[in-house]
Amino acid sequence: MGKASKLNIRRIVIAALVLYIVLLLGPIAGFDIPNIAAAIQANPLQLVQFLIIGLANGAIIAIIGLGYTMVYGIIELVNFAHGDVYMIGVFTSLTVLSLTGTLDTDSPGKIILGLILALVIAIAVGAGLNATVERVAYRRLRNSSRLAALISAIGVSFILENTGLIWAAQSWLVPSFGTTGGASQKVFPDLLGKIMAAYGLDVNLLANTGIALRFTIKDLMVMVLAGAMMLALRLFVQNTKMGKAMRATAQNRDAAKMLGIDIDWVISTTFLIGGGLAGAAGLMAGLYNNTAWWFMGFRAGLQSFTAAVLGGIGNITGAMLGGILIGLLASFSDGYLNARWTNAWVFATLVLILLFRPSGLLGEQVGEKA
Amino acid sequence: MNKHIKTSISIALAAGFVAFLFGGWAIVVAGGIAGLGLGYYLFGQSKAQKWQDSIKEALLPTLITAVILLALSIFQNYYVAAAIGKKPIPFNTMLQANATGIGGLIFFSFALTLMHILPLRWQRIAQIVLLTFVVISFPFIDKFTGLRWTAQVIFALIFTILALGLNIVVGFAGLLDLGYAAFFAIGAYTTGILSSPQHGIFLNFWLVIWIAAGVAGIFGLILGAPTLPLRGDYLAIVTLGxxxxxxxxxxxxxxxTIQEPFTCWILPLFRIQTSCITFMQDVDLTAGEKGISPIGRPILPIIGEFQSNNPIPWYFLIIAIILLSVFLIQRLRDSRMGRAWMAIREDELAASQMGIDPVRTKLLAFAMGATFSGFAGAFYGAYVRGIFPSVFDFSVSIIVLCMVILGGLGNINGVIVGGMVIMSADRLFLPALKDFLAGLLKATILPALSSNPTLRAAVEQNANPILYRFLLFGLTLVIMMAVRPEGLIPSAQRKAELRSDEEIAADQAAAEAQA
Known part of the structure; x- marks a missing residue:
């Protein structure tokens, strides 16, 4: 018996054991196959509904995940604070919308103008914040141990979360925050619904087609915007000189430096782009989920990081794919398993990928790095 | 000499800050700690051979510290206290408090400096005697002065045990564990389940604490096992998960509800009738958000059952647990296993070539680290009497990591100091600072703002340091990593590893230039 087949038998036994444990203990966390089958049989169309929700959420996760994957690709740092940059993006856009009076107006033109302004400012704030974080907290640690940079990133994450907590308490700035303090979830008004209502349209685009599904303007907005951003990023990385420099730096930083590439500027640009995407994702998520919360960045960050790892960290297409898969997983878990356990399922996925395929779906073998 | 003066001024300002915030009797504790800190520093720097030299060395720094501390204390009592709307304490009490505090400062400072002339063996014994005296006398001084700090110090000590345990994983073995609170939770919940009305089991605390440590250790193995193939940041993220x-x-x-899947639904799918084997049916294991309470307290002969209104027995119990932990961790560090941990941390590949089994070594690091958090969890459960799932979230893991990093990765003394500093900042200083600021604002700015109620409310609401505690922890991490990644009291090996080669060369050059 060869060594390889012995190893295979061992793997099969381990896999069977894991499967049995999942079947035995899974029902506690909602993974109850007979129940799920019954639910799907009772209403098969619901499957499509969860698919739509999952795709929209996955698009947002993918946009945030791009920031993780680009930074990891270039300096091999898990930018722990990235999810919180996204959270700051949510609060920035909500504040801009409030200050410009967009929250109080009913005129669709003004709302659209306000939204565009909010998008621009959220992107600018996200980009600037992310680049500043890199300059202040990561740059000088570039040559020390990777754990030092990670710990610094966790520190930044805590600072930003606290900023969000304080921000959410400033009702003099944004009156709709109310007096419940910074820890409670805040409402992000449904502005897209308002626009539709102003034109006398239904929020649900499938309302008059006779299909018993909800595909709202929000779903459409998120998917279109996310698709456009991903396409733009791809084109940028593939076709521009800066994109080329980024790829070169990711491959070998020292060699890129020798060839005259300004490494610091390339890394700053990476953080700028990642932060800008996170800021935009902030506005999109706010409009989509209609909440703003100081802690939302932590969960979203972990889901997006999982997505980036699932797709193959450092790989931009992979982050998009991973984001959509994680979005689907989360939405099916919410729908068919148990919403209370969704986070546990996402983490379990992360652990399983890292254990069995640390290079992700589309990544090349990273060996030592994992 | 210049350096001595600088250090004594900074110690004096730190201690003065404490006295300043709390006022009154706090100067006793502030002076004592300042004396210990200054003495420890002078002891380390001392070149004295004779006792006269020691006295000379200690004289000026001690004097400077004492004068600054005294000045701040008096200033606080007669000017600041009035300004923030507190009543200054009477002159007699003030005199007693300051005399005790400054006396303590001078005593500890000189005593520690003088120790340097003792032979090595006696130095150690003298240090232990001094430390024992401080530790034993603290709760009684606290009670006598009415500061009521012991209850908070007990929380600080619980977290110090956690930091000591995390130090095994992060400091010794170099595995960044971001989910350490999980083991704390497992220890606490084991205690809760085994000695509360939740399941009607009431085991003795002295038994439960060992079971909790054991269960936490076993979970350390279980959760550590899947992470073994991972390194560095991936490992950190999985532990966080x-x-x-x-x-x-x-x-x-x-x-x-746990049902055997084959007998309950897989075989019936193929129309094979079986009887469903059910292990559990709708059992409430943990009581969810409600939490488990009340949890049984420890009982000793003579003292009887520990009461929540008397922190002194709890204090000595946790001190005992810490002493046991420090003893065990020191032995572990110097054992074959401890050296294997450090070898794995420095270079896993090289270590495994030298015959160290990385799997066993890493698993034991996780298990040992988890075991100590099991102690902490059991004590926490019994002390607080109730446990809730929200207590054990991510921030706990990061606060404990903060302690380890602030104090010094891999250094037991450093970690204890880091734990005490972070937790007392969190539990004592921030609330005191809040009162201080609130009083100050009420006396100064707020009346001027009464014409603008929105601004007034905003200032009043945001001037609350407790709101910024995460920010402070985050800043601690960022600043420590940027400025002093090896921590306040570094272990020499870890310092070499965390700094890049050029920095070490620069440090050495600077040291040589000074000498």
Whole structure:
């Protein structure tokens, strides 16, 4: 018996054991196959509904995940604070919308103008914040141990979360925050619904087609915007000189430096782009989920990081794919398993990928790095 | 000499800050700690051979510290206290407090400096005697002066045990564990389940604490095993995932049904009739968000059952647990296993070539680290009497990591100091600072703002340091990593590893230039 087949038998036994444990203990966390089958049989169309929700959420996760994957690709740092940059993006856009009076107006033109302004400012704030974080907290640690940079990133994450907590308490700035303090979830008004209502349209685009599904303007907005951003990023990385420099730096930083590439500027640009995407994702998520919360960045960050790892960290297409898969997983878990356990399922996925395929779906073998 | 003066001024300002915030009797504790700190520093720097030299060395720094501390204390009592709307304490009490505090400062400072002339063996004994005196006298001084700090110090000590345990994993073995709160939670919940009305089991605390440590250790093995192939940041993220899952478990295990899948639905699918084997049916394991309470307290002969209104027995119990932990961790560090941990940390590949089994070594690091948090969890459960899943979230893991990093990765003394500093900042100083600021604002700015109620409310609401505690922890991490990644009291090996080669060369050059 060869060594390889012995190893295979061992793997099969381990896999069977894991499967049995999942079947035995899974029902506690909602993974109850007979129940799920019954639910799907009772209403098969619901499957499509969860698919739509999952795709929209996955698009947002993918946009945030791009920031993780680009930074990891270039300096091999898990930018722990990235999810919180996204959270700051949510609060920035909500504040801009409030200050410009967009929250109080009913005129669709003004709302659209306000939204565009909010998008621009959220992107600018996200980009600037992310680049500043890199300059202040990561740059000088570039040559020390990777754990030092990670710990610094966790520190930044805590600072930003606290900023969000304080921000959410400033009702003099944004009156709709109310007096419940910074820890409670805040409402992000449904502005897209308002626009539709102003034109006398239904929020649900499938309302008059006779299909018993909800595909709202929000779903459409998120998917279109996310698709456009991903396409733009791809084109940028593939076709521009800066994109080329980024790829070169990711491959070998020292060699890129020798060839005259300004490494610091390339890394700053990476953080700028990642932060800008996170800021935009902030506005999109706010409009989509209609909440703003100081802690939302932590969960979203972990889901997006999982997505980036699932797709193959450092790989931009992979982050998009991973984001959509994680979005689907989360939405099916919410729908068919148990919403209370969704986070546990996402983490379990992360652990399983890292254990069995640390290079992700589309990544090349990273060996030592994992 | 210049350096001595600088150090004594900074110690004096730190201690003065404490006295300044709390006022009154706090100067006793502030002076004592300042004396210990200054003495420890002078002891380390001392070149004295004779006792006269020692006295000379200690004289000026001690004097400077004492004068600054005294000045701040008096200033606080007669000017600041009035300004922030507190009543200054009477002159006699003030005199007693300051005399005790400054006396303590001078005593500790000189005593520690003088120790340097003793032979090595006696130095150690003298240090232990001094430390024992401080530790034993603290709760009684606290009670006598009415500061009521012991209860908070007990929390600080619980977290110090956690930091000591995390130090095994992060400091010794170099595995960044971001989900350490999970083991704390497992220890606490084991205690809760085994000695509360939740399941009607009431085991003795002295037994439960060992079971809790054991269960936490076993979970260290179970959760450590899947992470073994991972390195560095991936390992950190996976442990973080576990740290997030465990509280979710405790929150949601309220209606647990476990049925054997084959007999219950897989075989019936193929029309084979079996009887369904059910292990559990709707069992409420953890009581969810309600939490488990009341948890049984320890009982000793003579003292009887520990009461929540008398912190002194609890204090000595936790001191005993810490002493045991420090003893065990020191032995572990110097054992074959401890050296294997450090070898793995420095270079896993090289270590495994030298015959160290990385799997066993890493697993034991996780298990040992988890065991100590099991002690902490059991004590916490019994002390607080109730446990809730929300207590064990991600921030706990990061606060403990903060302590380890602030104090010094891999250094037991450093970690203890880091734990005490972070926790007393969190539990004592921030609330005191809040009162101080509130009083100050009320006396100064707020009346001027009364014409603008919105601004007034905003200032009043935001001038609350407790709101910024995460920010402070985050800043601690960022600043420590940028300025002093090896921590306040570094272990020499870890310092070499965390700094890049050029920095070390620059440090050495600077040291040589000074000498």
């Amino acid at each position: 576990f740290g997030e899952i465990v509280p979710v478990l405790f929150k949601n295990l309220i209606k647990v």
